[in-house]
Amino acid sequence: MTGIDSASDEYADNLKIAERFFLKTSRSGFLFAVCNDELVQREVNSTLQFLLLGKGKTLYVHTWQKGDEAVHPLEQLRLLKKSVPNLAGFILAGLDSALLQNTDLLVQLNFGREALSELGIPILFWLSTRTLRRISNEAIDLYNQRVGANLYFEQAAETTDTDNAARRYVAQETVRSNDNIRYLEARMKLLQQQLDEAEQQQRDPVVIANEIVLELLHVYNQIPGTAQLMQSLIDCYLSSFDLEKPENCAIVANAFKCVGEVKKALDLYEIALKKYRELAETNPQTYLPYVAMSLNSLALLQSEQRNYVSADAHYQEALKIYRKLISDSRNKIYLADTAIVLNNLANLHLDQKDYSSAVIGYKTGLNIYRALAERNPKTYLPDVAMILNNLSNLLQGQNNFSAAIEGYEEVLKIYRELSCTNLTLYQPDIAMTLINLGGVYYQPTVSDKEKSLECVKEALQILLPLVKNLPDAKNHVDIALQVIKDWGIDPEEFVKQLAMHE
Secondary structure (H helix, E strand, O other), X not given: OOHHHHHHHHHHHHHHHHHHHHHHOOOOEEEXXXXXXHHHXXXXXHHHHHHHHHOOOEEEEEEOOOOHHHOOHHHHHHHHHHHOOOEEEEEEEOHHHHHHHOOOHHHHHHHOHHHHHHOOOEEEEEEOHHHHHHHHHHOHHHHHOEOOOOEXXXXXHHOHHHHHHHHHHHHHHHHHOXXXXXXXXXXXXXXXHHHHHHHHOOOOHHHHHHXXXXXXXXXXXXXXXXXXXXXXXXXXXXXXXXXXXXXXXXXXXXXXXXXOOHHHHHHHHHXXXXXXXXXXXXXXXXXXXXXXXXXXXXXXXXXHOOOHHHHHHHHHHHHHHHHHHHOOHHHHHHHHHHHHHHHHHHHHHHHOOOHHHHHXXXXXXXHHHHHHXXXXXXXXXXXXXXXXXXXHHHHHHOOOHHHHHHHHXXXXXXXXXXXXXXXXXXXXXHHHHHHHHHHHOOOHHHOOHHHHHHHHHHHHHHHHHHOOOOHHHHHHHHXXXXXXXXXXXXXXXXXXXXXXXX
């Protein structure tokens, strides 16, 4: 095993130990992680927060900064615990810089170790090698109460091998914690193993790229948070992909879209579409569905780039193909694809302020999804909620508040039912719908202050612990706070009272 391989394994193993520490420690406990590189510390913090979020738990990273010495460190943590609902643990960083401001910080933590234990949650302390020497002298009692050996994250963690090991671990945990994509776990692990073995054996990169990497990219594209894994595969194997095959062009285009390479994604979608059109000329029964799929993928990205004319034309052509396909009773499998295009086209019409066309598109797609959900609710209820939410947003924008409330209430009911089997996945959707309802209930014609505040209160209880981990959570929190402010209530006082109640 090389030095890089060893560092990679140690990094991933330490990550697992830290994750288990927060998952398995039911009450208080102290663990110390040692690293001199602040960037590595931040990467580990983000990874742990993401992993724990997938298990329905919230980690809070507290960095002692200048000015914090005015408040006793233990009191800082007590206040933070009160302000963060459903807190599962603390990660404490910034000790080195904090000690420059408050030279007694370690002594204060040592004498307050029993009070730290009384917080009743696991705490991970980040130390540099310099602080490690100090803590063994100035806070020896606290240090001796640690639950296990120190975790060392060396600078070698910045190597590509180590990064990929950690990212793979995150991807595996993401799949395990998400019922909707759990079926991908075995295939992903097998492909990763095949890739490692092929690279170690120094097999032909063309063979590796086309027999393993393409399928692995396809799997990663279905898993949240795998953009960096996809980027590393693209960097290594792009020149080896066989892009004469349209299916390969589509896979690589999806990967480019995921990593933000829009121009390259558009080019490959165009190539895939052209090749599928040529194949469909001689074998329409087999390849027309692929033409429609390529048209939808291309239109979706064009719409995101505000190329509305091209996007509209491609959506309309895709819709025409799917409608022709489903006219044959043997092709009812394309009903869901038809609904997807109808929803996407309605979104485009909404962006263009063509509201009547958007309403028709949403309602037509909704009817298809409702029929599909009657036979297969587990698969299609999320789609019913998605398109019904889009329709309700539009109705609210048209001041049709009663219809919007009816739609949002059904969406909320669906997401609550779905959350019974996958709470982590659907909690943000529940919060978003509650905020939508809270906003509608503020409107004069349907005004109901009590219902409005009940909705935003529940939404904040869900979202506040997620703000550090989910980028969209902050935006939703801001909207909820604005609803509170619109009612003439101080948002800060509202959140403070909420934290005290929690």
